[in-house]
Amino acid sequence: MLTQYAFVLIMVGVALSVPILAILANYFLSPHKPDPVKTDVYESGMKTVGDAWVQFRAQYYLIGLVFVLFDVEALFLFPIAVAYDKLAFFATMETILFILMLLAGLIYAWRKDALEWQ
């Protein structure tokens, strides 16, 4: 049973080593002639103004929050889905209540205009 995860672990190792090897091969095969113009910020030839690491819009943050709400709830639904046939009627009601709460969260975000994109 646990040996299955050995395969996943080996897969992680191989999957990480392939891009690392490719980038290293590129690094050793290619020329290195950096100059200030080349390593400057690329903006299609325009001189860049100010710092790139600026404050970003709160909209992205709201979307992130709603995503976390849904993703965690979906995560909880996976084990329920696997055992669904063996569950009693009471558990069914709880599942539906759980999904309804998820829906209530979405409606709340909707009413608060968190989903509007200006």
Add this chain to the structure above:
Amino acid sequence: MQTVPYWGDVVTGWLTGLGLPEGWALFIAYVVGAGILITYAMLSALLLIWITRKVVSRIQDRIGPNRVGPYGLVQTVADALKLLSKEQISPAYADPAAYNLAPILSVAGTLMVLAVIPFAPGLIGVDLNVGALYIVALGSIGIMAALMAGWGSHNKYALLAGFRVVAQLLSYEIPMVLSILTVVFLTGTMRMQAIAEFQALRIFGFNLGLGWLGILMPASMLIFFISSLAEAELTPFDLLEAESELIAGFHIEYSGMKFAMFFLAQFVNSWILGAILATLFLGGWQGPLVDQIPILGLVYFMAKAYGIYLVQQWIRGTFPRVRIDQLMYFAWKVLVPGMVILLMYQAIVQKLPVALGIQYLLVFLGNIALIGVVGVVLKRYFEQEKIRTKRSFSPRTLVGTMQPAPEGAD
């Protein structure tokens, strides 16, 4: 029905027969298996890029690559060799850790999904009992890599594209996870191999292999497909590389192999999403006679996965790009509520005290109803949009709403 043994057991058995201790045999078998899977992914990426270029150029009335090798097949290899000799230009102000890790994580997160894709009976990297959840979990690594690339590059365009990617991928992750969830609800398992086996259709013990869940749940399948287009950053959801606005997307500042890694990850990812769609909704390796000749399963699976890839490229060549507000509107106000309601409906239907056939029929009808509702919502939206664009572009409706044009202006 003969059961096909898992490849890992076969290889391990053969190696222990040669006199190796069991632990080492398992280790060698797994390393070789993982190596073959990843080599396959790299080689198929060459083919996938060639298919895309050929299909899209045919749609645009061009010939596409045709000089290097027969039908230009070796063109991608030549491109890869060229990229291998290109200088790696690192921007001076970049955050080195995030900048260098992003392409590696992007590829690794994509390739690792291959571990749970069932290619044929017995031919799956590893049949994890949380296979579907494993796919969902790895989906987040690509999102993180995109944000790392956008932030680490120290470029405003890259950062803007990075934010767009994260907003888009996060939004479409939800309908995708929920549609996987409907499959898990119906099959009662997260094993990918078991989901493929579930879709057999046995008549008098003969496996037709046509009990595809996509026939039973068309709405789930369509929503999975639409979300997979968004997840693979394909048209109509390729805002993050809107050339006219953002130069190239979050990988502007990357060159050489680092850029190639993002490119590779994108192509392999769209194939893998197609393969997951084939497994979940189109029966995976199921097809006629697959019980008698198991190797036919590989043929069926590849045909389905590459067929879906072709459809993706067809859409890439023909669809216009959507606006970001339309993208978010469609994900959060159409797909997510629709999928949540469908999930609730399915949870109720599966507990009704009726025969299994009637339950399936009710699930099917619910799916059809959802497609209808989404169609009506989209139709109303398009009508509104038509009125809006007419107002802003047609000169007749502008009379009285705008200031008169200045003298001499046309």
